[in-house]
Amino acid sequence: MDEEEEQRQGVWSWGAGTDGQLATGSLQDEIIPRFIRSLSAYGPIVSLSCGGAHVIALTPGGRVLTWGRGTSGQLGHGESVSSSQANVVKELEGFVITHVSAGWNHSGFVSETGAIFTCGDGSFGQLGHGDSNSQLYPRQVAYFASKPVEQVACGMRHTLVLLAGNVEHPVYGFGSGKRGQLGISTDNVKSTSLPQITLGLENLKIISIHANGDHSSALSADGSLYTWGRGFRGALDTYIPCLSDVAFPVSKVALGWNHALLLSREGDVFMLGGDRHGALSDPQKMPSTADTSSSAGEPEENITQIISGPANVKVVQIAAGAEHSAFITDNGSIMTLGWGEHGQLGLGDTNDQTAPQVVCLDRISAWGDATPRVYCGSGFSFVLMTRI
Amino acid sequence: MSYDDVEIEDMEWNQELQAFTYPCPCGDLFQITKEDLRLGEEIARCPSCSLYLTVIYNMEDFQENSNKKAEPPKPQPVAVA
Numbered sequence: 001m002d003e004e005e006e007q008r009q010g011v012w013s014w015g016a017g018t019d020g021q022l023a024t025g026s027l028q029d030e031i032i033p034r035f036i037r038s039l040s041a042y043g044p045i046v047s048l049s050c051g052g053a054h055v056i057a058l059t060p061g062g063r064v065l066t067w068g069r070g071t072s073g074q075l076g077h078g079e080s081v082s083s084s085q086a087n088v089v090k091e092l093e094g095f096v097i098t099h100v101s102a103g104w105n106h107s108g109f110v111s112e113t114g115a116i117f118t119c120g121d122g123s124f125g126q127l128g129h130g131d132s133n134s135q136l137y138p139r140q141v142a143y144f145a146s147k148p149v150e151q152v153a154c155g156m157r158h159t160l161v162l163l164a165g166n167v168e169h170p171v172y173g174f175g176s177g178k179r180g181q182l183g184i185s186t187d188n189v190k191s192t193s194l195p196q197i198t199l200g201l202e203n204l205k206i207i208s209i210h211a212n213g214d215h216s217s218a219l220s221a222d223g224s225l226y227t228w229g230r231g232f233r234g235a236l237d238t239y240i241p242c243l244s245d246v247a248f249p250v251s252k253v254a255l256g257w258n259h260a261l262l263l264s265r266e267g268d269v270f271m272l273g274g275d276r277h278g279a280l281s282d283p284q285k286m287p288s289t290a291d292t293s294s295s296a297g298e299p300e301e302n303i304t305q306i307i308s309g310p311a312n313v314k315v316v317q318i319a320a321g322a323e324h325s326a327f328i329t330d331n332g333s334i335m336t337l338g339w340g341e342h343g344q345l346g347l348g349d350t351n352d353q354t355a356p357q358v359v360c361l362d363r364i365s366a367w368g369d370a371t372p373r374v375y376c377g378s379g380f381s382f383v384l385m386t387r388i
Numbered sequence: 389m390s391y392d393d394v395e396i397e398d399m400e401w402n403q404e405l406q407a408f409t410y411p412c413p414c415g416d417l418f419q420i421t422k423e424d425l426r427l428g429e430e431i432a433r434c435p436s437c438s439l440y441l442t443v444i445y446n447m448e449d450f451q452e453n454s455n456k457k458a459e460p461p462k463p464q465p466v467a468v469a
């Protein structure tokens with residue numbers, strides 16, 4: 001890549017690295033953000049999706065790069081090997097990919113024309129091809145051939161799909177449904193390898209879908225949040241999407257394995273569940289976050305405000321790993337909290353944090369006032385800074 | 389404190405590791421061997437971190453004198469379309 005490209009984007013990664021997911025070229029954990037030379041020869045990366053131990057990157061022209069754990073074929077290169085360096089997914093080169101999602105060990109890709117492709121572990125039917133085979137190359141999900149897709153969200157063992165346009169049934173699910181994460185039936189459906197309609201979202205304008213662990217959620221255009229799957233904080237599992245009792249319009253959602261982060265339109269961050277967030281390594285230390293007041297109408301005190309914007313600081317972006325969380329504030333700070341055993345908080349140690357801490361990046365001054373973007377995989381994190 | 393409780397039928401048999409596994413939030417896998425289960429062990433550990441799982445299973449299913457093969461039912465993806 002030429003020097004100009006290199007200067008347009010800075011990439012940092014930290015946390016668990018044993019599968020090459022940090023793209024540092026090594027398999028070591030990093031406890032402080034490690035600067036990586038630009039990953040892309042195709043221009044600055046537009047967005048990332050981080051999974052169990054692999055990463056999918058989108059380039060400006062709709063190309064796809066992957067790296068990290070590839071043992072189930074989730075990198076889409078036709079083999080089941082891991083890579084600590086970014087490689088373009090050649091099988092998708094004829095398509096302009098606009099949306100991607102990395103699950104625990106599987107991957108989803110959506111093209112500009114609404115086609116959806118999946119690869120990786122298919123043991124639970126999470127690839128949607130009607131079987132439980134794994135795929136080493138991205139394979140188009142035939143079920144959606146005549147239903148254009150807009151987004152895909154890959155969880156631990158399940159996949160959600162959001163259709164494009166205004167349709168009666170906007171969301172579909174496939175893969176494991178053991179905890180209700182597909183939302184396809186009030187009965188306990190163990191799994192389905194063919195897409196089925198997620199109930200309870202009829203005629204809603206859904207703008208984003210999310211999956212991680214055994215959790216699922218969807219956000220509607222008016223800021224209503226629907227959740228289904230594994231219950232938060234020991235609550236019962238939900239088999240049909242349920243309107244979340246949140247007292248404010250939600251603008252962004254990020255799911256972990258035991259918590260959900262909600263960003264309000266005012267720039268405040270709330271956490272659903274996560275009663276052991278930041279206290280996994282040391283159970284004595286239960287979260288005593290900045291403000292533990294529950295929001296109105298939540299008798300179980302299931303919602304905690306974790307960043308209450310001090311006067312003029314607002315959060316603009318959120319990301320959730322399995323057991324950690326990251327935010328970007330409008331003054332460009334990167335903050336993390338949660339489980340830190342692999343250095344995934346990027347604070348220079350392996351401690352847990354129950355309250356947000358500021359992450360320092362080296363060489364950051366070179367990117368001036370560019371706004372960072374943060375992405376979290378199960379036990380690791382990435383930051384992109386792009387000069388406009 | 390156990391990270392989670394998981395039923396043996398939700399764990400996957402990993403031929404390479406010769407162990408039942410379940411995803412760990414660190415990115416690695418919680419693991420427990422058939423021998424562990426025979427001995428009544430109910431903790432599955434992750435080789436990469438300090439977390440552990442509690443495995444819920446019926447010990448009789450893993451006794452040597454049991455005629456049954458000590459394999460849990462594999463997840464059977466059923467298409468109900």
Ligand SMILES: [Zn+2]
Pocket residue numbers: 412413414415416417434435436437438439
């Ligand atoms: Zn682990």
